[in-house]
Amino acid sequence: MSLKTAIIRKEHFNAAHRLNNPNWSVEVNQQVFGKCNNPNFHGHNYELEVKVTGDVHPETGFVMDVKVLKELIKMNVLDKYDHKNLNLDVDDFKTTIPTAENIARVIYENMIDQLPQQLELKIRIYETERNFAEYPA
Amino acid sequence: MSLKTAIIRKEHFNAAHRLNNPNWSVEVNQQVFGKCNNPNFHGHNYELEVKVTGDVHPETGFVMDVKVLKELIKMNVLDKYDHKNLNLDVDDFKTTIPTAENIARVIYENMIDQLPQQLELKIRIYETERNFAEYPA
Amino acid sequence: MSLKTAIIRKEHFNAAHRLNNPNWSVEVNQQVFGKCNNPNFHGHNYELEVKVTGDVHPETGFVMDVKVLKELIKMNVLDKYDHKNLNLDVDDFKTTIPTAENIARVIYENMIDQLPQQLELKIRIYETERNFAEYPA
Amino acid sequence: MSLKTAIIRKEHFNAAHRLNNPNWSVEVNQQVFGKCNNPNFHGHNYELEVKVTGDVHPETGFVMDVKVLKELIKMNVLDKYDHKNLNLDVDDFKTTIPTAENIARVIYENMIDQLPQQLELKIRIYETERNFAEYPA
């Protein structure tokens, strides 16, 4: 049968961030980003869902070995972002504003080339239980 | 890149409702809707997920400002439904049975014209943790 | 060893209610209870935790058989409150305002005499994920 | 309007399983499946989401009566899998490794022919809060 199957692995990390566009004045940044613009940063417990879609291997019953997927997430996300300041400590966000939308896209772009080509990838990131983003949608 | 990004905002409201079709007899209503037909109403803590899909603005890193989205949800859903009796207090359900399916569609139809045209909208409504509906699916 | 053990069983029910003191004027009720005073009712998905504390029976490893506890909760709470209007349909709240505090106490008083005397009982009721009450505290 | 609506019903069951391919040696099974290969089994609280997509019936406001859907899930999944050993007690997994991917597909294949033809079905199964699978993806 040609229907695809997906597996989803959920991980979390804790990080500080602020939303700020360096091309704008302090006033515009404050107006657009509100309390998320606090210059001393605030932070979140980010929850990350990594969804991998493909065919199930008949010998293992796996789309992909979750142990391998966990290791990819560890190297590409947790080791780089956990207990870090996204703006100051992480190269990915040196010139990219760390909104949930951008974090989802950056994680996708960092991980997609490390997956076998026949697998699809989708990233969902929860900034809080009530605010989250998906890429690609 | 042409891939779309989505943001999801989750809100909640508490409301009373009953399932009843006025064109049917008491017996048929009772048979079809069971305990959800109780004439004195029952109620739920509804959880609402509003998903907006589009392109990320390069200057803000946003698909849409969540503060604006929250205000739209407040005006179109919370101010009208929270701590209300959906059947008696809300015009949207005067002639529409407030099933989860219909609530999802009504919220979609109320909100879609207030979003910029290039954005897509999807509504998910949880009647309980274990019963929920999506529109469009 | 003389230390006690507890088991907790969690159940849920959906009900409509309003907060209203019939000895007060409409204005005072509105002022004290705010939107919870809506005359057409609103509702909740109540989550109920029933905690029973005692000694573990050496032959079963149980403080109490959870099947028996579930049946007691069914008879004393779910059959009476689920998909009901607490104010109109339930004798327990004919003259008692169905606040979370009072619901917890009423459930306690209804159940305590049906448990073996050597067991202690505590009730926790969640009106929403963010508002809950315990009796006895 | 031609947009579809979905309802989702969530249920759970508790079961034991192990991951093992009888065509492989003990060593290869241990290497591929790790601690999930424990010959004495381990277990999970599986959470199951059954999503049914179609048109809303104008008289009921339902895609499908949830009571009917619950009964279908009970017969096809809960009665067969709950408090069972998937490998030893359930015919569905006599020759199929009970990974989350395979459990999702098997449930789909068991249920799809029992739904009216115009309805679509999707299965999501949570092995843990952090590992889950979807079929079709």
Add this chain to the structure above:
Amino acid sequence: MSLKTAIIRKEHFNAAHRLNNPNWSVEVNQQVFGKCNNPNFHGHNYELEVKVTGDVHPETGFVMDVKVLKELIKMNVLDKYDHKNLNLDVDDFKTTIPTAENIARVIYENMIDQLPQQLELKIRIYETERNFAEYPA
């Protein structure tokens, strides 16, 4: 009856922090606090439970009006901590290390004198879903 009743209100806030004792060397701080010592801060979605225990007022059915309690939490916690850097922006932690234990105690000490004397207070603070503290225990 003399048994007490409790109500619990849950709120959340997002903040950055680091664990650091200024009386210690960089090396000792790193050794004791590990990645929580990151000089550029990290952050959390803190969940706060405020439990108030007392007698239920016979006219209202309330231990305390939750609207009043919410306002007290807003003034004493949310307005001061939300979207802030606890170490840099909040006087309470200028000389107190913002561990979960200390945050719980500081919130207790800030709120206790603003409650009527006959009420008891207990604070639970979740740094993550898996790490939390209570004061008094």
Add this chain to the structure above:
Amino acid sequence: MSLKTAIIRKEHFNAAHRLNNPNWSVEVNQQVFGKCNNPNFHGHNYELEVKVTGDVHPETGFVMDVKVLKELIKMNVLDKYDHKNLNLDVDDFKTTIPTAENIARVIYENMIDQLPQQLELKIRIYETERNFAEYPA
């Protein structure tokens, strides 16, 4: 001040078990333990909360270093129970029925002597989201 503070660490493990008293007949076991008596075992995602109560150290702001507590839980619980069959693989339950009540007590007894004497310990174990036990209560 003499008030105590508590920290709670939450961990999880997946295991198979069955409830069976070898001193009883098959029929009595089946009657008392129902589907939990299935001879081929079933399983759970156990959630474990370990609560440690004591004084906060003024230099660290800790009741106890969570890294040390995590290591104690790993050695005493996770390494012994995770992905195991509690009845067949774990000495602790060779002659003790692995009910939630007994699991909580056994974990307490295994861990209490490894904590500094001035600290108190309490164990909460969730067999499912809706069935859990505490020791000591």
